[in-house]
Amino acid sequence: MQCNEEPSRRTFYTCSCFYTDNIFLEEYKLHVRFTSENQFKKEYHSILGRLGCITDVQLESVLKKIKAEVERRQQLCVKSAERIAYIKEFYKPLHKQVYYLQVSYLAPEFLEIVKYCSSDGATKEGLFDYIEPLAAQRVYRFPVFREEFCRELIEELEHFEQSQAPKGRPNTMNNYGILLNELGFDEGFFTPLREQFLQPVTRLLFPDCGGHCLDSHKAFVVKYAMLEDLELSYHYDNAEVTLNVSLGKEFTEGNLYFGDMRMVPLSESECVEVEHRVAEGLLHRGQQMHGALCISSGQRWNLIVWMRSSEERNKLCPMCGQKPELVQAEGFADGFTDHSPHGDTQKGSCVLN
Numbered sequence: 001m002q003c004n005e006e007p008s009r010r011t012f013y014t015c016s017c018f019y020t021d022n023i024f025l026e027e028y029k030l031h032v033r034f035t036s037e038n039q040f041k042k043e044y045h046s047i048l049g050r051l052g053c054i055t056d057v058q059l060e061s062v063l064k065k066i067k068a069e070v071e072r073r074q075q076l077c078v079k080s081a082e083r084i085a086y087i088k089e090f091y092k093p094l095h096k097q098v099y100y101l102q103v104s105y106l107a108p109e110f111l112e113i114v115k116y117c118s119s120d121g122a123t124k125e126g127l128f129d130y131i132e133p134l135a136a137q138r139v140y141r142f143p144v145f146r147e148e149f150c151r152e153l154i155e156e157l158e159h160f161e162q163s164q165a166p167k168g169r170p171n172t173m174n175n176y177g178i179l180l181n182e183l184g185f186d187e188g189f190f191t192p193l194r195e196q197f198l199q200p201v202t203r204l205l206f207p208d209c210g211g212h213c214l215d216s217h218k219a220f221v222v223k224y225a226m227l228e229d230l231e232l233s234y235h236y237d238n239a240e241v242t243l244n245v246s247l248g249k250e251f252t253e254g255n256l257y258f259g260d261m262r263m264v265p266l267s268e269s270e271c272v273e274v275e276h277r278v279a280e281g282l283l284h285r286g287q288q289m290h291g292a293l294c295i296s297s298g299q300r301w302n303l304i305v306w307m308r309s310s311e312e313r314n315k316l317c318p319m320c321g322q323k324p325e326l327v328q329a330e331g332f333a334d335g336f337t338d339h340s341p342h343g344d345t346q347k348g349s350c351v352l353n
């Protein structure tokens with residue numbers, strides 16, 4: 001099975017829908033697809049009108065933003081590689097040790113959970129003695145880190161934020177978060193966290209959505225503060241299973257809310273609110289729609305790990321719902337792998353010349 005292959009020797013891909021789908025229009029809180037101006041006008045004319053985009057000037061401004069976003073995505077690989085090279089050469093970490101996962105960073109309760117999940121005969125029902133299931137949506141809460149580690153990680157990221165180094169932001173909905181692979185966290189921290197500690201748990205909780213075989217991830221932090229981003233719109237993740245850990249600092253409100261699986265509009269979903277507790281994690285399906293409510297004071301930092309199962313997503317891309325059309329990209333890319341007879345030889349590059 002793919003999962004047993006040596007991950008560092010595997011090539012991961014992105015689906016070509018990354019360059020056309022799920023483009024977020026902040027002003028209208030709308031995700032759109034853009035393949036051509038004609039397609040876009042035909043598909044979104046009436047909905048945009050209802051949302052207040054009425055004049056030609058407004059439409060022109062929307063089109064301009066979409067084109068800039070497509071351009072940004074096309075340049076992403078190259079820009080990310082440039083940032084990684086700069087950070088590696090010039091950035092001096094404040095806390096070098098946080099880049100390497102230590103068992104002492106993990107909450108004793110989490111270690112108990114992992115021990116139970118790794119034992120012979122462990123079952124999902126048995127796991128509920130250790131984990132708090134929240135709501136019908138299969139959202140689970142449990143302690144992940146010790147608070148001291150959360151503090152050090154935030155200090156490290158603040159230090160990075162204040163440095164001259166270029167920063168990669170996780171996505172267009174979050175302008176103040178940081179992409180952690182670019183700082184070099186993957187190999188020493190997130191890969192062992194996923195493989196040795198999270199996968200035994202997801203194997204029991206999410207066997208139907210790749211939980212037994214999460215072979216790559218995208219890890220980042222999101223940050224909310226009073227004069228910065230306050231909330232996050234309703235969305236689903238480009239992940240099979242997501243871990244969301246509250247790192248601090250002090251904040252009020254800013255609960256996470258969960259609705260249905262993708263494709264059911266918010267107005268027809270019954271949402272459940274879940275509060276963040278520092279050092280605790282929420283584990284949920286990536287395709288479960290969710291959003292974050294406004295904080296009302298302080299700063300909220302969360303660590304997000306989007307975990308991917310190539311076995312699952314190679315069948316259908318979770319973002320476009322189609323058989324993925326593979327495009328080569330850097331690192332774990334978007335977690336697709338190639339099992340066609342031609343292997344890696346026929347893929348386009350992420351760099352458009």
Ligand SMILES: O=C(O)CCC(=O)C(=O)O
Nearest residue numbers: 222232237256292302304
């Ligand atoms: O702010 C949060 O807690 C949620 C973040 C999130 O859902 C995401 O970044 O995908």
Ligand SMILES: [Fe+2]
Nearest residue numbers: 235236237290
């Ligand atoms: Fe999310």
